[in-house]
Amino acid sequence: MAQTLSRGPVTGTAVKAPGKKKPFVLDLYGTAVGKKYVMAITGLVGLGFVITHMIGNLKVFLGPINEDGQRVYDIDIYGEFLRDLAVPLLPRTYVLWGLRFVLIGAVLLHIHAAYGLTQINRKARSVKYQSARDYQIANFASRSMRYTGVIVLLFIIWHIADLTWGSTGADWSRGDVYFNIDQSLSRIPVALLYIVANIALGIHLFHGVWSLFQSLGWNNPRFNAWRRNAAIGAAALIVVGNVSIPVATLAGIIEFDDTVVSVHDLHGSGEEEGADE
Amino acid sequence: MTLNLDSKVPEGPMADKWSNYIAEQKLVNPANKRKFKIIVVGTGLAGASAAATFGELGYQVESFTFHDSPRRAHSIAAQGGINAAKNYPGDGDSVHRLFYDTVKGGDFRSREANVHRLAEVSVNIIDQMVAQGVPFAREYGGLLDNRSFGGAQVSRTFYARGQTGQQLLLGAYQQLSRQIGLGNVKLWNRIEMVDVVNIDGRCAGIVTRDLMTGEVRSHAAHAVVLATGGYGNAFFLSTNAMACNVTAAWRAHRRGAGFANPSYTQIHPTCIPQADEFQSKLTLMSESLRNDGRIWVPKDPDETRAAKDVPEDERDYYLERIYPSFGNLAPRDVSSRAAKRAVDAGQGVGPLKNGVYLDFAEAINRLGLDTVWERYSNLFEMYERITGEDPRETPMRIYPASHYTMGGLWVDYELQTTIPGLFAAGEANFSDHGANRLGASALMQGLSDGYFVLPYTIAPYLSDLLNKPIPDENHEAFTAAEQEARDRYQGYLDIGGTKSPDHFHRELGKIIWDYCGMGRNQVGLEKALAEIPALHEEFKTDLRVTGDGASMNQTLEKAARVDDFFELGMLMCKDALVREESCGGHFREEYQTDDGEAVRNDDEFAHVTAWEWSGDPSNPIENREPLEYEVVKFATRSYK
Amino acid sequence: MSHTLTNISLKIWRQDGPDGQGRFETHQIPEISDEASFLEMLDILNERLIEENKEAIVFDHDCREGICGTCSLMIDGQAHGPQKGTATCQLHMRTFSSGDEIVIEPWRATAFPIIKDLMVDRSPFDRIVEAGGFITAPTGGAPDANLIPIPKPVSDSAMDNAACIGCGACVAACPNGAASLFTSAKLTHLNVLPQGQSERFKRAESMVETMEEYFGSCTNHGECSSACPKEISIDAIAVMNTDYRKSKLKNRKSLSRK
Known part of the structure; x- marks a missing residue:
């Protein structure tokens, strides 16, 4: 009988050399469970932004309002409000930039943690199943997170280029939100892009919202049943709210009226201040 | 008679023997413990708890399992519960009563002092397991719940749903894992013990075969503990796990360990009957079902109607009829034999007419479906998974099956076999259950041996070996045994016959079940003793093992195990033949009353038969250890 | 009560050792009782393989009562097969129909290397x-x-x-x-x-x-x-x-x- 290499016994597996002590947060982030915490918390930040952003955007439906006897778009005033946050305590746009940094940081961390987790998970099954899997619970949303995530990321970049920098070819004027929306979304392919991207965002959120309770360990039999509903609600809310804007633009419900005064003229403030939005 | 069967039972009154022993035994001081190496084979309740405790005490411990993980041992499949004389319900239980019930339940064929010790430490077991986090069932007040089991008159059974064995084994496994993690125990997994090696009349170690690579090698130690379970799979069909086997105990027997009472095998009355001839395994349904189910067969052997269409007056509720006071709760051996009589009379039910009904219709009428479902849902679901029938609609079909073996390696009070330095624990030894084991006592015995007996009783043996080195693994006794093992396994591969190990196992099982199963008689046993050697010869010339010996080969493993079952089967029949009485699980048809009750013969057979290997499996040498009863008086078990 | 399933075809993963190159092998089961458990079907197949002088399929199994956790098997893309809350050993053939093709693969995870055929560590x-x-x-x-x-x-x-x-x-x-x-x-x-x-x-x-x-x-x-x-x-x-x-x-x- 051919002799193969001896196998030894197993022992002392729990005796480990003490590792180097890192700060709490880094230590936690070094682990997969920690990365999931980061995913959940940054995801929550993102969710908060998406909801606020949507509420703000829906002001587009309020159309023009009377302000000091002049007709001006409500959403333009809202844009101005964001730039004016905490003025005069802080100079104009400081708070807005602060929020932007938080958001950018959250997105970067979200991506970094997702990348790290994907690497770990690829390594955990180096040889894939050779026959078709028959998933029971894992749904399209949960299995397509990295794809919907990438779609949403690319969309955000395009969206900023489109409506913040005005560099996608449509007629664009800094600070005239209503005008810019109408100009950009009247292009049918662009409107379709917004619709598709928001559906992807909805799918991403559907799993994300359900999942973050798990990752943060917020688990209580009393509200477990509501988690699925919360996820469906959040996703549906975002999709319906955001998609309504390109749809309304295409339908002509959002239609820029050039008799309405620009918000710059209202306040007497102008582009010379050079403020970003 | 050449075996030394000194039981070494300590002096003193029964209730003081164990405490006297502990007070007077020789100890090994903590600094010396690490000089001793102990091998523990098997990681079930007894093996895992012994290895963990030795590790805690500071010995060098090596633990062996042929499974992938220690947690797979078959202790895990026990459903019902574990007895302990805690008397929490305040219903009159005591150490003495548990002791008495166990001796009586064992039909007066166990060693009193061992049983008393078992009853004493039963209370420690519960404390220990709760401290380890075993989630025993509890009352709403938060205290432990008890139930009565197997017809006991007190509620002394602790349970964790229908998974008590699993929870206890996981407790012991976790303690063992802790010791492995700390480096106090070395674990060898997927390694099978294939021989015992003695040097100068002492056990010096074992020879093992790595199931993954086929490597055969030696492991030397100061002492070896076998906790390798029972041999119920000799019947082929049993409730034991597929891999359960007698090889470790049998190889020890061939090296000089006495094998005691091999004919004492327990047949469990409530198993799911065989569905076809290819079936490889029978499944037990917890005995607790008999608390509410009524057992019956149709009076007419030619009955063809569905169970619920058979009118009441054409049903034979035979247990209620014959044993009015215990009825459906008659002990295991009694109700098993009654079922066999009904089936043998042609009254069996089911497609193969090989079962009896266990009917819940009456209980559902009386208690409501919800209550019955709450009590037994997990069992009902399991039954439905296996048979495709819903016990709420149609009665269960049940039939007895081999379940546990009371016989095993002969051990003294210290659990030492007739080979010095070789110990046996749990189902592998013969000690505590006599001729019949009571329900919920197997878990108790395994944990008692491993946690609370061996750690004390191994010390005197070791203390004599102080400063003696671990035997040399290159000693010629080891190398010879290794070579023998290699040749043995190569031999199976070389036969090149036509039939698989399973084929022979099935044939062997049929012979043993037919002649040495629930009912035995001289003619049948003699027939078996002629048929088994003939079949064994055929095995040796017509076996076919495919594959090779250098990688995982389950066919080859099986071949070696079946080979040992052949020799054990002969010993079982031989033992059954010379024990000319009926007691417990051993029922000789010649020794029964007119209405079919067992007739014990205390004058001639109140002894343990410990068999000695002679080199010829059909001519073992009989040795006897007389059983003297100081406390319990002989009485006839009656359940009428 | 019981009936017979016919023409089941099994696509089973075979692999000689941890480093071996695995492949699917197809075996036919012309007839099997629906009372048989899934693993009994594999037992019967193994008996036949030995009869044909071929090596039996290696798979982990022990108690066959769904409690020891030894059995594994990815059956038709589902761990332990299609029946909920059921280990492979408690899966019975009545869950399948005549003419089915059943694909059997080992667990796959880097931490669970294949020992042989369907058995993993x-x-x-x-x-x-x-x-x-x-x-x-x-x-x-x-x-x-x-x-x-x-x-x-x-x-x-x-x-x-x-x-x-x-x-x-x-x-x-x-x-x-x-x-x-x-x-x-x-x-x-x-x-x-x-x-x-x-x-x-x-x-x-x-x-x-x-x-x-x-x-x-x-x-x-x-x-x-x-x-x-x-x-x-x-x-x-x-x-x-x-x-x-x-x-x-x-x-x-x-x-x-x-």
Whole structure:
């Protein structure tokens, strides 16, 4: 009988050399469970932004309002409000930039943690199943997170280029939100892009919202049943709210009226201040 | 008679023997413990708890399992519960009563002092397991719940749903894992013990075969503990796990360990009957079902109607009829034999007419479906998974099956076999259950041996070996045994016959079940003793093992195990033949009353038969250890 | 009552050893009783293979009562096959129909290397338990079992999680090859009990970190729970996440107090 290499016994597996002590947060982030915490918390930040952003955007439906006897778009005033946050305590746009940094940081961390987790998970099954899997619970949303995530990321970049920098070819004027929306979304392919991207965002959120309770360990039999509903609600809310804007633009419900005064003229403030939005 | 069967039972009154022993035994001081190496084979309740405790005490411990993980041992499949004389319900239980019930339940064929010790430490077991986090069932007040089991008159059974064995084994496994993690125990997994090696009349170690690579090698130690379970799979069909086997105990027997009472095998009355001839395994349904189910067969052997269409007056509720006071709760051996009589009379039910009904219709009428479902849902679901029938609609079909073996390696009070330095624990030894084991006592015995007996009783043996080195693994006794093992396994591969190990196992099982199963008689046993050697010869010339010996080969493993079952089967029949009485699980048809009750013969057979290997499996040498009863008086078990 | 299934064809993974190149092999089962269990069908196939002088298919199995956790098998893309809450050994042929093609693969995870054919090595599970899946209670000296009353719901919850049989279906079913359900079931069993409190956070930290040496991460698909023969809930994973986070703070605190 051919002799193969001896196998030894197993022992002392729990005796480990003490590792180097890192700060709490880094230590936690070094682990997969920690990365999931980061995913959940940054995801929550993102969710908060998406909801606020949507509420703000829906002001587009309020159309023009009377302000000091002049007709001006409500959403333009809202844009101005964001730039004016905490003025005069802080100079104009400081708070807005602060929020932007938080958001950018959250997105970067979200991506970094997702990348790290994907690497770990690829390594955990180096040889894939050779026959078709028959998933029971894992749904399209949960299995397509990295794809919907990438779609949403690319969309955000395009969206900023489109409506913040005005560099996608449509007629664009800094600070005239209503005008810019109408100009950009009247292009049918662009409107379709917004619709598709928001559906992807909805799918991403559907799993994300359900999942973050798990990752943060917020688990209580009393509200477990509501988690699925919360996820469906959040996703549906975002999709319906955001998609309504390109749809309304295409339908002509959002239609820029050039008799309405620009918000710059209202306040007497102008582009010379050079403020970003 | 050449075996030394000194039981070494300590002096003193029964209730003081164990405490006297502990007070007077020789100890090994903590600094010396690490000089001793102990091998523990098997990681079930007894093996895992012994290895963990030795590790805690500071010995060098090596633990062996042929499974992938220690947690797979078959202790895990026990459903019902574990007895302990805690008397929490305040219903009159005591150490003495548990002791008495166990001796009586064992039909007066166990060693009193061992049983008393078992009853004493039963209370420690519960404390220990709760401290380890075993989630025993509890009352709403938060205290432990008890139930009565197997017809006991007190509620002394602790349970964790229908998974008590699993929870206890996981407790012991976790303690063992802790010791492995700390480096106090070395674990060898997927390694099978294939021989015992003695040097100068002492056990010096074992020879093992790595199931993954086929490597055969030696492991030397100061002492070896076998906790390798029972041999119920000799019947082929049993409730034991597929891999359960007698090889470790049998190889020890061939090296000089006495094998005691091999004919004492327990047949469990409530198993799911065989569905076809290819079936490889029978499944037990917890005995607790008999608390509410009524057992019956149709009076007419030619009955063809569905169970619920058979009118009441054409049903034979035979247990209620014959044993009015215990009825459906008659002990295991009694109700098993009654079922066999009904089936043998042609009254069996089911497609193969090989079962009896266990009917819940009456209980559902009386208690409501919800209550019955709450009590037994997990069992009902399991039954439905296996048979495709819903016990709420149609009665269960049940039939007895081999379940546990009371016989095993002969051990003294210290659990030492007739080979010095070789110990046996749990189902592998013969000690505590006599001729019949009571329900919920197997878990108790395994944990008692491993946690609370061996750690004390191994010390005197070791203390004599102080400063003696671990035997040399290159000693010629080891190398010879290794070579023998290699040749043995190569031999199976070389036969090149036509039939698989399973084929022979099935044939062997049929012979043993037919002649040495629930009912035995001289003619049948003699027939078996002629048929088994003939079949064994055929095995040796017509076996076919495919594959090779250098990688995982389950066919080859099986071949070696079946080979040992052949020799054990002969010993079982031989033992059954010379024990000319009926007691417990051993029922000789010649020794029964007119209405079919067992007739014990205390004058001639109140002894343990410990068999000695002679080199010829059909001519073992009989040795006897007389059983003297100081406390319990002989009485006839009656359940009428 | 019973009837016979015909023309079942089995596509079974064969692999000579850990480093071998595996392949699917097709075998026909012309007739099988629907009373047969899935593993009995494989037994019958193996008998036939031996008859044909071929090597029998290696697969892990033992108790055949759904409690030892030895059996595995990915059947038609589902861990333990199509029946919910059922281990492979309790799966019966009546779940299938005549003419079915059944695909059988081993568990696949980097931490579970294939030993041969359908058998894999699941010992990393033992390493996780060795790291902390116990309550330190050396033999002897345990207080009376009824000293600490444990509310029934707590005890029941411990039992629900303790029911885990360590079969590895959770890892096999998880798209990420994560062992979070296995680890968290053991953690939850011990961490909810009063006896388990002294080591609660040490246990959480060392078990999770040992788990991460071998397995992927949980992304909350829920496949594990659906494949689990004991239907353990993923609520356990949330408990694990909480306890692990706390452990990072608490263990630090108690260490620096030295």
